[in-house]
């Protein structure tokens with residue numbers, strides 16, 4: 001089993017992953033295999049806290065064609081993540097990496 005692992009702690013909400021996916025698959029504007037949502041809530045001392053949460057949708061195909069072509073061995077979103085907070089690979093490897101992450105989100109396909 002393969003999948004994606006995001007350390008949401010370091011996601012800046014830059015949307016590069018969503019744009020890279022859209023370009024890779026030639027999707028129309030607004031369609032992407034990953035959506036990044038923003039959560040604003042009162043944090044410490046009631047100061048506003050903003051967290052970002054990338055979510056891989058059902059149309060995410062883990063960039064099978066891109067990887068089969070040999071363009072790259074990682075998906076477009078992983079390659080283009082500005083914060084380098086998305087990992088791709090075997091579930092076993094990702095589960096081990098989770099141990100050292102603050103806010104991991106694992107997606108196994």
Ligand code: SF4
Nearest residue numbers: 021033060063075077
């Ligand atoms: S793995 Fe590929 S298809 Fe899935 S969200 Fe990332 S770029 Fe899109």
Ligand code: SF4
Nearest residue numbers: 011012014015017081
């Ligand atoms: S490219 Fe990386 S840092 Fe930017 S929104 Fe996507 S997951 Fe977050």
